[in-house]
Amino acid sequence: MAKGNEFEAGSRNHIAQGTTIKGDIETEGDIRIDGNVEGSITSKGKVVVGGTGNIKGNIRCVNSNISGKVEGTMLVNEMLSITATGKFSGEMTYGKMSVEPGALLEGNFTIGGKMKEISSNGKAERQAEKTA
Numbered sequence: 001m002a003k004g005n006e007f008e009a010g011s012r013n014h015i016a017q018g019t020t021i022k023g024d025i026e027t028e029g030d031i032r033i034d035g036n037v038e039g040s041i042t043s044k045g046k047v048v049v050g051g052t053g054n055i056k057g058n059i060r061c062v063n064s065n066i067s068g069k070v071e072g073t074m075l076v077n078e079m080l081s082i083t084a085t086g087k088f089s090g091e092m093t094y095g096k097m098s099v100e101p102g103a104l105l106e107g108n109f110t111i112g113g114k115m116k117e118i119s120s121n122g123k124a125e126r127q128a129e130k131t132a
Contacts, residue, residue, distance in 0.1 A: 017052045
């Protein structure tokens with residue numbers, strides 16, 4: 001059990017269906033969105049947008065799985081997965097991406113390679129990734 005201000009590794013957050021948040025979200029852990037968010041989401045873990053999830057804003061995270069709708073800018077440090085029900089519109093930078101047939105994508109997409117970390121100002125430091 002965490003004491004005081006210590007961060008508990010593996011902590012998860014959930015925005016349930018029927019919930020609307022207007023504002024920015026910052027988390028050290030993972031977050032799942034099944035409701036509506038209008039604002040920025042910054043996570044040092046994984047951002048999951050469920051089938052009923054709807055985000056209008058910027059997302060910065062390590063990994064992401066999109067089954068709902070996202071409009072805005074995304075910076076995904078490592079792996080981005082978009083399911084058949086996923087919809088994205090905007091600008092996206094990612095390390096690796098998996099897209100299922102049926103997903104709807106619109107905008108600018110940039111393969112950023114592996115990025116070191118997401119800084120507090122939202123910019124990622126790039127690190128060259130070696131390939132065979």
